[in-house]
Amino acid sequence: MKQERFEQAHREEWDALAAMLAAGDGDQRLPQAYRRVCQHLALARDRCYTAGLVQRLNGLVMAGHQALYGSTLGLGPQWGRFLAGGLARSVRARYRTVLLAAMLVGLPMAILPPAIARDPQLAYLVEDPQDLARMETMYQSGAGRFGRANQAQTDVAMFGFYIWNNVRITFQAFAGGIILGLGSIFFLLYNGVHGGAVAGYLAHAGLGRQFWPFVATHSALELPALVLAGAAGLHLGWALLAPGRRSRGQALAAAAREGMPLVYGAALMDGLAACIEAFWSASALVPPAVKLAAGALLWTAMAGYFLLAGRRRA
Amino acid sequence: MIDTLCAVETPEGVELEFSPAGPVPRALAWMVDAGIRGAAYVALATVLQGLGQVGLGLLMLCMFLLEWFYPVGFEVLARGQTPGKRLLGLRVLRADGAPVGWSRSTVRSLLAFADFLPFGFAAGLTAMLLGRHSRRLGDLAAGTVVVHLSLDPARRLQPGGATATLPPPFPLSLPEQRAVMGFAERAPGLTLERARELADLLEPLTGARGDEGVARLQAMALGLRGLS
Numbered sequence: 067m068k069q070e071r072f073e074q075a076h077r078e079e080w081d082a083l084a085a086m087l088a089a090g091d092g093d094q095r096l097p098q099a100y101r102r103v104c105q106h107l108a109l110a111r112d113r114c115y116t117a118g119l120v121q122r123l124n125g126l127v128m129a130g131h132q133a134l135y136g137s138t139l140g141l142g143p144q145w146g147r148f149l150a151g152g153l154a155r156s157v158r159a160r161y162r163t164v165l166l167a168a169m170l171v172g173l174p175m176a177i178l179p180p181a182i183a184r185d186p187q188l189a190y191l192v193e194d195p196q197d198l199a200r201m202e203t204m205y206q207s208g209a210g211r212f213g214r215a216n217q218a219q220t221d222v223a224m225f226g227f228y229i230w231n232n233v234r235i236t237f238q239a240f241a242g243g244i245i246l247g248l249g250s251i252f253f254l255l256y257n258g259v260h261g262g263a264v265a266g267y268l269a270h271a272g273l274g275r276q277f278w279p280f281v282a283t284h285s286a287l288e289l290p291a292l293v294l295a296g297a298a299g300l301h302l303g304w305a306l307l308a309p310g311r312r313s314r315g316q317a318l319a320a321a322a323r324e325g326m327p328l329v330y331g332a333a334l335m336d337g338l339a340a341c342i343e344a345f346w347s348a349s350a351l352v353p354p355a356v357k358l359a360a361g362a363l364l365w366t367a368m369a370g371y372f373l374l375a376g377r378r379r380a
Numbered sequence: 381m382i383d384t385l386c387a388v389e390t391p392e393g394v395e396l397e398f399s400p401a402g403p404v405p406r407a408l409a410w411m412v413d414a415g416i417r418g419a420a421y422v423a424l425a426t427v428l429q430g431l432g433q434v435g436l437g438l439l440m441l442c443m444f445l446l447e448w449f450y451p452v453g454f455e456v457l458a459r460g461q462t463p464g465k466r467l468l469g470l471r472v473l474r475a476d477g478a479p480v481g482w483s484r485s486t487v488r489s490l491l492a493f494a495d496f497l498p499f500g501f502a503a504g505l506t507a508m509l510l511g512r513h514s515r516r517l518g519d520l521a522a523g524t525v526v527v528h529l530s531l532d533p534a535r536r537l538q539p540g541g542a543t544a545t546l547p548p549p550f551p552l553s554l555p556e557q558r559a560v561m562g563f564a565e566r567a568p569g570l571t572l573e574r575a576r577e578l579a580d581l582l583e584p585l586t587g588a589r590g591d592e593g594v595a596r597l598q599a600m601a602l603g604l605r606g607l608s
Binding site: 322 | 386390392393394395396397398411433434436437438439440441444447448459473477478479483486488489490492493494497503517520521522523554557558562565582598604605606607
């Protein structure tokens with residue numbers, strides 16, 4: 067068939083499909099019209115019609131493809147299932163990577179405080195002396211209030227800062243993993259060393275009674291968040307190093323898909339941690355003992371969630 | 381054919397073609413977006429200044445959202461286009477041609493940090509230049525591709541210039557017919573010199589050079605298309 071007759075025979079259908087796509091509402095006739103144009107595109111290519119026509123049909127099919135296959139799933143029920151157990155299941159499915167990430171954060175945190183207790187000079191090796199001195203005065207001066215002006219307003223400012231800073235670190239710990247895992251290893255170790263050194267230094271300076279109640283509660287969310295995001299990043303890096311039977315590109319895309327639940331969980335936990343850190347941990351109204359108890363409770367709850375939630379298949 | 385198109389087969393069994401966007405238009409789109417974000421920071425800072433410490437907290441919250449979720453919001457809700465991409469006629473798609481969803485868009489956005497390393501998007505640029513469809517690391521992990529919007533659909537489809545048809549002196553194969561028709565379709569957009577130069581290549585077919593060759597090709601194209 068000559069191109070001109072083909073165009074004349076079907077031009078109305080094409081215009082109709084274009085109008086349906088432009089209108090954008092879920093027209094019942096769209097799938098049929100779209101499939102007709104798919105057929106026309108295949109014919110036009112096979113019969114070597116001109117580039118102008120093929121491009122027009124290609125554009126129509128592309129727009130139709132978008133309209134037909136665009137996902138319109140709501141987010142609500144997904145999030146419910148995710149929190150009820152999907153997150154815990156994702157974590158358990160990657161438990162070896164998660165444990166490795168936890169060790170990268172946890173080992174320096176466990177080793178540094180006793181080491182600094184024996185040799186306080188060690189703290190200056192990893193931290194800037196000025197920073198340490200500032201932190202020391204901060205915890206010293208705060209009579210339960212840790213050096214902040216006693217205002218609710220400051221709490222809001224600190225909340226914004228914690229979100230901006232902590233969630234960013236979490237995201238970076240994930241994204242850095244694409245550099246063969248090195249970025250994640252760096253962020254995990256760095257934060258572990260930093261936390262361990264500060265804790266060790268403050269404990270050595272005799273400020274443990276101010277420091278531990280402050281960090282007890284929110285660290286139950288903040289540290290696991292960092293670990294989960296870092297684990298997702300390590301997973302990315304591992305996919306590039308050892309893609310298995312897939313191509314590296316496929317393995318990377320699959321690893322990102324598998325790791326994203328951990329990143330969502332981490333971001334959520336960071337958000338909660340920021341609330342707690344700004345409005346509870348720093349509060350002078352709550353006695354330190356209560357904070358420590360709340361911290362113990364939250365740590366237990368987190369462990370319980372990740373070990374037990376979502377075990378029963380719905 | 382040598383081109384940068386990437387083809388995807390749809391469930392209907394036809395091949396869909398996109399043309400992936402290279403580093404330059406994407407960098408320009410990024411700069412436009414960066415400018416918009418910068419303006420938003422300034423505007424927010426001015427408005428929130430009056431609120432003191434609370435304003436500072438809100439400002440940092442907004443900065444966090446703009447930094448990480450500005451692209452995500454636009455890509456999912458505005459058909460794969462941030463304002464910068466819209467200006468440059470670009471669009472983010474899944475590698476199979478469907479629109480991007482929240483998860484893929486978030487992966488792209490988070491990994492922009494890795495693409496930026498060690499400075500100025502060097503890692504992303506390297507990935508784009510080494511890979512096939514100029515995808516940065518974030519695109520590779522998310523399974524997305526940034527494409528040019530399809531060309532102007534109102535593009536001129538009718539061959540111009542000729543009124544009478546002319547049969548080719550010998551039978552043309554289908555690809556040859558397409559080449560002749562394609563020439564006629566594009567001729568109105570070419571300079572006269574370029575049209576003559578192209579038509580001169582086909583002297584064995586038309587038996588003429590210069591303007592006469594162009595006219596004869598257009599007349600043949602008219603007949604091949606079925607216009608008379």
